[in-house]
Amino acid sequence: MTIEGDVRTMTPETREIIESEVRAFTEGLEKSFGVECSLDYNNDYPVLYNHPEVTEHVRQVLEQASIPEIEAILETPPLPPSEDFAYYLEKVPGCFFYVGAMPESGEAYPHHHPKFDINEKSLIISAKAMAAVVASYCGGSDT
Structure with a gap:
């Protein structure tokens, strides 16, 4: 199974938290269900911040x-x-x-x-x- 998505945040800090949680979730799936997951998480576009x-x-x-x-x-x-x-x-x-x-x-x-x-x-x-x-x-x- 392949799951694709797009993560958009309003702050760089939130962006880091979400990536960390997605990685933790992936590890949790592996441990809970004895499966192997492959995660390609790309931070493409930075947060657009107007000064x-x-x-x-x-x-x-x-x-x-x-x-x-x-x-x-x-x-x-x-x-x-x-x-x-x-x-x-x-x-x-x-x-x-x-x-x-x-x-x-x-x-x-x-x-x-x-x-x-x-x-x-x-x-x-x-x-x-x-x-x-x-x-x-x-x-x-x-x-």
């Missing part, structure tokens, strides 16, 4: 930017995405943010779903938002 001061700076920049397409800036609760950007955030404080991209049809499907689609107008909004943030760090204007 609070950088996040606040980004929020302020976007609130003050002259980008009419930005309708709202919302704080989301912690989410467990697997995201390559997390590797950068391990090295340099930063902020990962989402830009709403629901298709005009209103039919939204999650990433990796065969029917996933975006409203391509969100691409220009994303570019303008990123440009405003970059300009703020370079001493430039967002307009």
Whole structure:
């Protein structure tokens, strides 16, 4: 039998605890039932951590930017995405943010779903938002 899964946590400490417990559970199965288990446990993506001061700076920049397409800036609760950007955030404080991209049809499907689609107008909004943030760090204007 093969069991596969994905573990996502909000802190590196929780990540370590879960791995330790999965390993202990595997050993317990072997001892309890006299079976041999093989465990391949890969910690692929690190926890994506938004630095609070950088996040606040980004929020302020976007609130003050002259980008009419930005309708709202919302704080989301912690989410467990697997995201390559997390590797950068391990090295340099930063902020990962989402830009709403629901298709005009209103039919939204999650990433990796065969029917996933975006409203391509969100691409220009994303570019303008990123440009405003970059300009703020370079001493430039967002307009």
